[in-house]
Amino acid sequence: MNWAVIMAGGSGTRFWPESRRHHAKQFLNLFGRKTLIEETFDRIKKVVPVSRILVFTAENKAASTAKLLGVPRSQVIGEPLGRNTAPCAVWAASLILKKDPAAVLGIFPADHFIKDRAAFTKILRVAYEQAAREGMPVTLGIKPDRPHTGYGYLELAEKKATVRGTPVFFLRRFHEKPGLPRARKYFRSKKFLWNAGIFVWRADCLLETARRELPSVFRAAVRIAADGFSQQKIKKIFSRIPHISIDHGMMEKLPRGILTIPASVGWSDVGSWATLRDLLTVDKDKNLSIGTNILVESSGNVVKGSGRPIVAVGLQDHVVVDTEDAVLVCPLSETESIRKIVVELHKRKMHHLL
């Protein structure tokens, strides 16, 4: 049966002051409608029954996440510590295999945006079918629209099949985030896709790979999944296992290979306020304005209020965010530096703003 795991453990700083330590990107209502985790959940449930979608998040967010998604608390697993995606995936596979030995498991980051939901559903169905039949993991690759240096890349090998109009390729290999010259080469070649971190894999194959390639992670996950350990005990076990991702820790080592489906679905990892402007509908002056704001002779801005109107005059290409307890102003070209605020807040001991 189809199962899914949403990984919602991240704690971003790039959307400060909207995102905070205990209120990461996936829980933000950035789009003035649903949160990214709700949208992720809604996309998955087209292919996986709600009762078979698990969510992994920080322990202190588990109850609120269950409430937000309207699922039983037992479907939300609180991670005691962040250990990247492999330990989480192995733990999930161990839990699920106990209930369903034929489980096919999709693994999804909680904080991505996908514009074309119908296309995504179609691709995801094919991914689950291929993963079930072939026993190989299926990964989704995003067609690049520019030579981005912030993502890992998937290099395509030959086509395996076309299923109901969806081509499925063999993966040649994973590539780390490239420098700009290499990113340009990848972009031109058309054989490289962005690694979106979405995988579908049979739980038994996943676990078997972990047993072979990541034995310490395997043993820890199986122990945790088997016993009713306390959070403290789980934390102790978790603290000893390495930080490692699914692709580096397991997939790269598979002798039988990996499948990749190119996904043109309007994907974005919503990496910054600048991305938001590009994703959402903007006014005739290319402003993205959320709230009752007044923009006079201003263009290309992201302006997000929280009650109080934000008034901009002659402002070009900036982000302005007003929250209850802080106001941010930053040129959109500088949003990568927003993380420096968090450092500064630590330094000044302004912990209430973190």
Added chain:
Amino acid sequence: MNWAVIMAGGSGTRFWPESRRHHAKQFLNLFGRKTLIEETFDRIKKVVPVSRILVFTAENKAASTAKLLGVPRSQVIGEPLGRNTAPCAVWAASLILKKDPAAVLGIFPADHFIKDRAAFTKILRVAYEQAAREGMPVTLGIKPDRPHTGYGYLELAEKKATVRGTPVFFLRRFHEKPGLPRARKYFRSKKFLWNAGIFVWRADCLLETARRELPSVFRAAVRIAADGFSQQKIKKIFSRIPHISIDHGMMEKLPRGILTIPASVGWSDVGSWATLRDLLTVDKDKNLSIGTNILVESSGNVVKGSGRPIVAVGLQDHVVVDTEDAVLVCPLSETESIRKIVVELHKRKMHHLL
């Protein structure tokens, strides 16, 4: 005896959202210390006893102004309508002459900034002495530091005298706000000073001039000063007299001329947020920050909070003002356009922000 009138009737829009309809520039604590009207009052009282300083302001601000300055309510006169400076000056002269036939009356805008208070005091003493002795008005002229097109100019004639190191000139004539080419010519010639709107004049001469040159204003002012009219009656009388300034309505018509004292006192009419940055001490990155703000890789900004921290990252030469009910963001080069906000607020019927 020396008397003074502070004219505090203005209602600026250039400091929105800090300035509002009922909270004009002179009442703002722009500098994080005293309001401009308090600073004006403090400067004058070095030369004029507190009991002989009158304040003219909007009727609904009279009580709070008296309280702010710590003067009896009777020293603050509520104007029913703004009619520029001449009606106000004539009314003041009428009131004062009843108490002191030899009164010498200084007239001061409430909302200017003067950095060098000692130099100003010295010049003001000379102005009062000259005005008392000569019966001619004495006006203060500011040495231009650039070819400004936003001020009227005073053209100097020959020097009359030097009093305790302060040169006193005859005035050749007043000039209206010039265009840029003319402003450049004025700036180069060194014979032109900015008209700061500060005058000292014997009350009897002022009133005599009004009787001759502005008879309708004269009659109205004398009537109002003579009788205990109701505000409604005063309003009715005021509504019939013309808008006219002291310099255009009276001084320009004087046969015996006018005296001018060049004043190098660090004067500013505090015309915009950009001016504030130039006036006040700024940090090493040329930011003027009022409040607990965090400026990362930012320079040349004016950032004024009201509790909440304002956080700027990579921000250059902008003004950011946070108030209880609105946030403003504007490049400092565009602050002239801030008045357009007020128009926009009217259009959108957001009267609570006016």
